Amino acid sequence: xxxxxxxxxxxxxxxxxxxxxxxxxxxxxxxxxxxxxxxxxxxxxxxxxxxxxxxxxxxxxxxxxxxxxxxxxxxxxxxxxxxxxxxxxxxxxxxxxxxxxxxxxxxxxxxxxx
Amino acid sequence: xxxxxxxxxxxxxxxxxxxxxxxxxxxxxxxxxxxxxxxxxxxxxxxxxxxxxxxxxxxxxxxxxxxxxxxxxxxxxxxxxxxxxxxxxxxxxxxxxxxxxxxxxxxxxxxxxxxxxx
Numbered sequence: 001x002x003x004x005x006x007x008x009x010x011x012x013x014x015x016x017x018x019x020x021x022x023x024x025x026x027x028x029x030x031x032x033x034x035x036x037x038x039x040x041x042x043x044x045x046x047x048x049x050x051x052x053x054x055x056x057x058x059x060x061x062x063x064x065x066x067x068x069x070x071x072x073x074x075x076x077x078x079x080x081x082x083x084x085x086x087x088x089x090x091x092x093x094x095x096x097x098x099x100x101x102x103x104x105x106x107x108x109x110x111x112x113x114x
Numbered sequence: 115x116x117x118x119x120x121x122x123x124x125x126x127x128x129x130x131x132x133x134x135x136x137x138x139x140x141x142x143x144x145x146x147x148x149x150x151x152x153x154x155x156x157x158x159x160x161x162x163x164x165x166x167x168x169x170x171x172x173x174x175x176x177x178x179x180x181x182x183x184x185x186x187x188x189x190x191x192x193x194x195x196x197x198x199x200x201x202x203x204x205x206x207x208x209x210x211x212x213x214x215x216x217x218x219x220x221x222x223x224x225x226x227x228x229x230x231x232x
Binding site for chain 1: 118145147149155156157159162170205207209211219220221222223224225226
């Protein structure tokens with residue numbers, strides 16, 4: 001069965017420092033991969049997606065993610081974190097069977113130190 | 115509309131009461147999804163609509179949960195005889211559902227309905 005693992009429940013970084021959030025997936029075929037961000041009291045906003053092609057994907061707000069098939073990973077990165085990046089981040093894999101639904105990881109909460 | 119609209123944004127109810135949560139998807143989006151987000155948990159899939167039909171109801175946790183969609187637009191999630199474990203944020207999402215994952219078939223989420231069962 002498909003699954004998504006985000007091993008870090010919380011991550012704290014200093015403002016201006018670099019960031020990497022980990023995501024591992026389990027899926028037999030070529031995965032469709034997504035990162036969403038959820039700010040407090042808000043819905044989920046799509047940061048970026050990977051469907052095929054270039055394994056380094058650029059997203060909004062200066063985020064990028066790299067698909068590594070050999071490691072079954074799709075880690076999210078940002079070179080310099082801003083205080084406004086504090087939020088919860090969700091990795092997801094897209095299924096394609098009876099419904100094009102997303103299977104989400106449990107999320108990583110990012111805290112930013114001033 | 116411009117985005118996915120959900121109402122109410124907050125609902126407090128007593129155990130045993132029925133509740134209805136409403137989702138108004140983006141105009142023209144044929145696919146609609148309900149997810150549940152419990153405290154400290156990820157998002158749990160509940161049900162998927164394609165038009166007014168629900169080909170995937172596999173995530174509904176019990177027969178107390180039901181959902182319908184009318185006119186290929188608004189959807190209502192109903193929880194009967196609410197229990198304390200039903201307390202969560204219920205998120206709705208919609209997409210164009212072009213028949214495959216593509217740049218167009220990306221889920222857009224509403225802000226959610228926070229349900230608290232006392």
